[in-house]
Amino acid sequence: MEHIREKNTDGMLSKVEVAGPGFINFFIAPHKWYEVLRQVHDMDAAYGTSTSGQGKRVQVEFVSANPTGPLHVGHGRCAAVGDTLAAVLCAAGFKVEKEYYINDSGLQIATLGRSVYLRYLALFGKPAPLPEEAYQGDYIRDIARGVAADEGDRLLNMKEDDAVAICAKRAADEIMAGIKEDLKAFHVSFDNWFSERSLVESGAVETAINDLKTRGIIYEHDRALWFKTRQFGDEKDRVVVRANGAATYFASDIAYHQDKLERGFDRIIDIWGADHHGYIPRISACVQALGHPKDRVCFVLVQLVNLLREGMPVAMSTRAGQFVTLREVMQEVGTDAARFSFLLRHYDSPLDFDLELAKKQSNENPVYYVQYVHARISNILRKARERGYNEIRWEDDFADLINLPEEIALIKLMQRYPDVVTQSARLLEPHRIPFYLMELAGAFHGYYHDRHRHQVVSDDPRLSAARLFLVSAIRIIIRNGLALMSVSAPQQM
RNA sequence: GCGCCCGUAGCUCAGCUGGACAGAGCGCCGGACUUCGAAUCCGUAGGCCGCAGGUUCGAAUCCUGCCGGGCGUACCA
Numbered sequence: 365m366e367h368i369r370e371k372n373t374d375g376m377l378s379k380v381e382v383a384g385p386g387f388i389n390f391f392i393a394p395h396k397w398y399e400v401l402r403q404v405h406d407m408d409a410a411y412g413t414s415t416s417g418q419g420k421r422v423q424v425e426f427v428s429a430n431p432t433g434p435l436h437v438g439h440g441r442c443a444a445v446g447d448t449l450a451a452v453l454c455a456a457g458f459k460v461e462k463e464y465y466i467n468d469s470g471l472q473i474a475t476l477g478r479s480v481y482l483r484y485l486a487l488f489g490k491p492a493p494l495p496e497e498a499y500q501g502d503y504i505r506d507i508a509r510g511v512a513a514d515e516g517d518r519l520l521n522m523k524e525d526d527a528v529a530i531c532a533k534r535a536a537d538e539i540m541a542g543i544k545e546d547l548k549a550f551h552v553s554f555d556n557w558f559s560e561r562s563l564v565e566s567g568a569v570e571t572a573i574n575d576l577k578t579r580g581i582i583y584e585h586d587r588a589l590w591f592k593t594r595q596f597g598d599e600k601d602r603v604v605v606r607a608n609g610a611a612t613y614f615a616s617d618i619a620y621h622q623d624k625l626e627r628g629f630d631r632i633i634d635i636w637g638a639d640h641h642g643y644i645p646r647i648s649a650c651v652q653a654l655g656h657p658k659d660r661v662c663f664v665l666v667q668l669v670n671l672l673r674e675g676m677p678v679a680m681s682t683r684a685g686q687f688v689t690l691r692e693v694m695q696e697v698g699t700d701a702a703r704f705s706f707l708l709r710h711y712d713s714p715l716d717f718d719l720e721l722a723k724k725q726s727n728e729n730p731v732y733y734v735q736y737v738h739a740r741i742s743n744i745l746r747k748a749r750e751r752g753y754n755e756i757r758w759e760d761d762f763a764d765l766i767n768l769p770e771e772i773a774l775i776k777l778m779q780r781y782p783d784v785v786t787q788s789a790r791l792l793e794p795h796r797i798p799f800y801l802m803e804l805a806g807a808f809h810g811y812y813h814d815r816h817r818h819q820v821v822s823d824d825p826r827l828s829a830a831r832l833f834l835v836s837a838i839r840i841i842i843r844n845g846l847a848l849m850s851v852s853a854p855q856q857m
Numbered sequence: 858g859c860g861c862c863c864g865u866a867g868c869u870c871a872g873c874u875g876g877a878c879a880g881a882g883c884g885c886c887g888g889a890c891u892u893c894g895a896a897u898c899c900g901u902a903g904g905c906c907g908c909a910g911g912u913u914c915g916a917a918u919c920c921u922g923c924c925g926g927g928c929g930u931a932c933c934a
Contacts, residue, residue, distance in 0.1 A: 430934075472934065497933090588932050599860070599930080606932040613934055641861055642929045667862075668928080709870070712862065714927065716869070721883095724896095730882070732896050744893045787873060799871060802882080813889090813898040821893055835893095857896070 397772055398763050400779040404837040405758065412785045412844050417458030423624060424450045426635035427547070428465040431540040432476045432499060435690040437669045437717060438637055440550065443690075444706035444849075445666050446635045447552045448794040451848045456789035461629075464554045465620060468536045469561040470613055475499065476539075477532025481519070483508035484531060488517055507535045546691050550699055551850040563619045569611060572619040573604060581653050591618070596649035618650050625656050633792065638665040664792055666711040672718040688719075697722040700851045704731040707798050707849055730802055731851065734842060737805045738853040740812065741839040748821050748832055756829075756836050765830035770811055770818075774838065777804050781841050785848070794849075801845045808838050 379391035404411045426446025429439045446462070454460045467473070479498040483505050485491065494500060511519070511534060519527040547554070563569050573589065576582040581592050587607040591614070594601050604615045624632050634647070644663050651661050671678040671688055678688055693702055701722045708730065709715050722729065745756075766775075781800065788796040811818055820831040843853040 467934080470934085475933095586932085590932090603932045608932075610932085612932070638862075638928060640929085640934075643934085644861085665862080665928095713870075714863080729896085733882090736894085736896055740894060740897090747893055783873095791873065793873090795871085796873090799881085806881085809897055810899085812893080813895090815892060819893070856894085 394767070394772070395763060397775045397779070398766070400775055401766075401834065401837055402758050404778055404840055405756070405833070408840055409844060409847075411840060412782050412848075413455045413457070414782055414786050415457040416786045417453065417456045417789065420458050420630040421461070421628065422453055422458045422631045422633065423461045423463055423627070423629045424453070424633045424635065425463045425465055425624075427552070428467070429543060430467040430472055431536040431543060432472050433501060433539065434503065435543055435546050437671050437688060437690060437693055438666075440690040440693060440702060441669050441706040441711075441715060441717075442635055442637060442666050443547060443550055443552045444703045445664070445711050445794055448703075448707055448797065448849050449633070449635070449664070449792060451850070452785060452788045452794055452797065455848060456786050458789070461555045462553070463556040463558055466540060466557060466559045466561075467613065467616075468540070468559055469564050469616065471610070473532050473536055474528065476535050477528040477530075479504050480508050480511065480531035480535045481524070481528045484511050484519060484527075487512050488520060490520075503539070504535075507531075507538055510534070510538070546689075546694075549694055550690065550703070558620070558623075560616045560620070563616055563623070564611075568623065569615050569619040572622050573615060576618070576653065579653075591646075591649070591653075593646050593649035596645075596652045598645035598649050602646050614646060617647060618654075621647060621650055621661065622654055625651065625654060625660065629660075632661040633664060634661060635664045635666060638667045641665050662792070664711060667714040669706075669715045669717050672716055674720045675718065678719075693717075693719065700735070701729065701731045703849055703851055704734075704798060707795055710793065710795050730798070732857070733809075734798070734801045734805045734846065735852070735854055736857060737808050738839055738842045738846070739855060739857045741808075741835050741842075742855040744820050744835060745832070745839075748828070751821060751828075753821070753829060753832055756832050758833060759826075759829065761826060762830040762833060765827050766834055768817070771834060774807055774811060774834065777807055778837060778841055781845070797845055797848050801842060804838065804841060804845075808835075 378393040380388060381391075407413075424446055426449075427435070427439055427443050429435055435443075450460045450462045475497055476499055479494065479500070482492050482494055482498065487508060508531075511531060515530070519530060522530075573582055576591070577589070581595075582589055582604055583592065584590070588603050589605040590601045591604050592601055602614055603612055604618070605611050621632075636643070641663075647661065647663075648658055652658055690702075696719055697705075705717055705722050706715065766772075781804075784796055784800040788794055812820075818831070820835055821828050846853045
């Protein structure tokens with residue numbers, strides 16, 4: 365105890381006492397809390413940022429949906445998680461690059477091309493049954509109609525493989541363009557779009573395989589090429605090139621991760637849907653085989669989304685073309701509600717996303733709860749300006765005016781915000797942001813509602829000025845937090 | 858079978874590297890608008906933190922086993 369008192373030279377602590385077995389309570393001197401308040405205003409949009417990431421370079425790869433169909437809600441959740449995580453890391457002082465890996469090569473693209481080709485044939489009165497693995501959504505027909513419009517019947521006289529290739533290229537490009545539009549509408553941006561095809565065409569895939577072959581990490585067995593993933597902890601070895609000569613996606617992934625690793629990131633984060641988790645040991649093996657520490661690449665698995673409408677599950681299947689797209693969800697519930705809802709659970713938990721619920725402008729919907737704080741305070745500030753409070757600036761007498769316990773409690777909450785951001789970055793858990801904002805919003809609503817005791821703009825000009833300073837600090841944090849999630853902070857609702 | 862994830866209030870979920878009586882929202886019930894916005898607030902009720910062991914001064918948190926659920930377990934991604 366004496367030791368603590370001696371160290372307390374700057375008067376940060378007002379009181380220290382022993383509180384039962386193993387506990388010591390420290391009481392922070394009130395003036396320290398006012399420093400927090402001033403700091404919020406001084407830093408403004410930068411409040412919450414820190415240098416804890418020390419400028420280390422981090423790559424976040426997310427969504428990376430195959431261009432074989434439009435984005436669905438599951439992709440939306442990954443998009444919200446990845447984009448917000450990137451923003452959080454950036455705020456925590458990391459240098460972040462966001463990347464989308466485009467699977468525009470390989471078997472699925474061939475299947476896509478074939479699906480379009482068959483629809484194309486049907487347009488010319490040559491209907492052919494669709495194989496079970498074909499994509500069957502209406503968008504496939506639309507693309508086929510586009511091919512017919514631009515190419516006429518030219519493809520009918522071609523070798524089938526060439527025709528399919530044309531269809532595949534066109535379909536992938538068109539679908540990819542649609543995905544980009546959807547992501548833009550969802551306020552998700554990427555620094556880099558990385559094409560798998562470019563790896564194949566540049567020979568990077570072949571080179572990577574050959575290198576690993578000479579090192580004995582890739583070997584031939586039953587006419588196929590296998591990667592010794594077992595040697596690095598996977599439960600079995602994995603095929604890289606099939607007996608029929610076709611490379612698996614794993615082949616491209618090796619080259620892709622090699623490329624990523626060579627770009628010199630301190631950390632690479634792969635965000636995947638949880639259904640891909642069986643892939644982790646494989647990629648991890650690849651990272652190690654390429655001579656990098658295992659933890660250079662880390663994985664965030666986002667659990668799947670159960671889409672509901674009024675509590676009833678909405679059935680979805682990409683192949684059969686029955687699914688609710690991200691675009692439809694955005695149009696129905698709005699991007700703010702969608703993004704907020706996606707972030708409202710730890711990514712480890714499956715998410716029940718109820719379309720009707722997300723639309724409700726009521727207390728069942730936390731988005732508005734948080735946004736409402738911003739609108740309310742904005743309104744107070746508007747009213748204050750009408751009364752001549754044009755400048756919100758700290759005055760020394762505020763310390764004597766802002767001293768109710770509930771006001772100190774609000775400041776304590778505000779003080780926590782930067783820690784929430786750095787913690788969220790350290791643990792790669794973006795859901796901490798909306799949870800914190802809801803807590804701050806709740807504290808504010810409670811404070812605000814007792815108008816008799818907490819009237820902000822009142823007949824007392826000094827008190828009004830002080831409370832305006834307090835309340836606008838809250839608004840700054842709400843706005844900053846929502847900005848991390850790319851959710852709007854409305855002036856009025 | 859094996860691997861990963863999850864089992865906390867009626868429902869949906871928080872709970873950082875173990876620490877003071879387990880929290881929130883929704884729902885239920887009961888209250889609050891002549892005042893800066895009621896998309897709000899206040900209050901009541903509701904929990905052997907899946908079960909059983911173990912480590913520890915101390916476990917919702919760590920370890921083991923079991924039960925229940927989700928997802929994987931391809932020369933598909």
